[in-house]
Amino acid sequence: MKFVVTGATGHLGSQIVQQLAQRVAATDITLGVHTPAKAASFADQGMTVLPLDYGDQGSIVASLTDADVAIYVPSKSHDSFSRVTEFEHVIAAAEQAQVGHLIVMGFIADQATNPFDLSAFYGYVPRRLASSGLSYTILRNALYADPLVPYLPELIERKNVIYPMGDASLSFISLAESAAVFAEVATRPELWTQSMYTLTQERSYTMPALAQVLQNVSGQPIGYAPVTLSEFEKMYDQGNEGHMLASMYAGGAQGLLATVTDDFKTIMGRPAQTLPDFLAQELAK
Template structure:
């Protein structure tokens, strides 16, 4: 079978490409990218490159028609409307192609009551797919654990985790584990019979529990002293992302980012790496 990964030069897309290359021949993997030069290493590894513009339906049609399985990873647009418009073009291309399976990246912050600014998009995706005849699998991610690694020095300096989460918990998955599960689902038709998977570690963490893990792996005492949502938005507004990030933690404070499932084990045959194990290994590199 031929596999196409959209957004293949992003963090998840590139990780999926590498994981997929461990399961099938690189020549059977195509990468759809906005900037072909960024995919030079993937092409050098034997993968096929399709210049792909989400704004250009013809590029989607061309790439999808050459694939049996498409792994769709959304762009990093900061509004639900722009992502929904993008997804509609993806759905149109998928309906016109003779795909065996469309695998779509989702996120656990997709509840109807979630104030996260992108929850409308993530909630739209499964409902829109349900209206189509496209064979699909939706794979929802928990929060990525990976950003905690570069963030740790700041938390050590602050001596506190500052997420505005109150008593609620956060659920995590590592980028590598997520990518491995995407690749495994892509090459395993028997896993396509389940429409939705949610990738998480085996437990979620309250902020004091998260602070304890970070203290353990760093060797520094880290507590929990939350800032307000408005303070958090102002502190982390690089790239105008502050309001979006704050809205995500507003949903988290309502308990909407605490989902834990056994789906990763169902896919991979073993549990996802625990947060302490992931952080210890990442910090040792």
């Protein structure tokens, strides 16, 4: 079988490739990447690396041609219009290339009432796929737990978690465990009978509970003192991401980022790693 992974040099994509290589031969894997030089280590393992520009329909078709399974990881753009346009190019290319099965990254902030800047894109994904002629699976991720690790020193300095979340909860999954599910679903066609899975740990966390976890793993006092959404936007506007991040927590404050499911266990045969165990493991490295 031929497996194609787009966005293969990104944070999630690179881990999907590593997980996939544990399940199939490297020669069965093709990577569509914006900068092929960044995938040199994968090419050295025997994988095929092709240039892919989401704005160039021909390059997408070339990457997806003869794919039995294609895994689409969206580019890191900050608005729904750009991502929907990109996704339309991928859908058209997948149909033209006659991809056997398409696996698409989703996110739990896809509700119609969610103010998150990218919720329109994530809500569009299942509707657009349903109207296509493709065989597909959507894997909806909870929030990635990984950014909490480099963020921890700032929280220790502040002595508080500051997310503007009120009494609402957040649900998490790690990049590594998400990637493992992508590879597992890609290589097990019996899982394709369900069109959507949601990848979360077994519980969500209110902000005081999250602060307690961070305090326990760091050994430093950390409480909860939220800032306002506008303050949060100004504080984290590096790369013009402030509004997007604040809008995500605006949705979170409405309880729209608290989803918890058993889908990870259904696919992997075990529960997802807990947040305390994940953080302790990462901090011990």
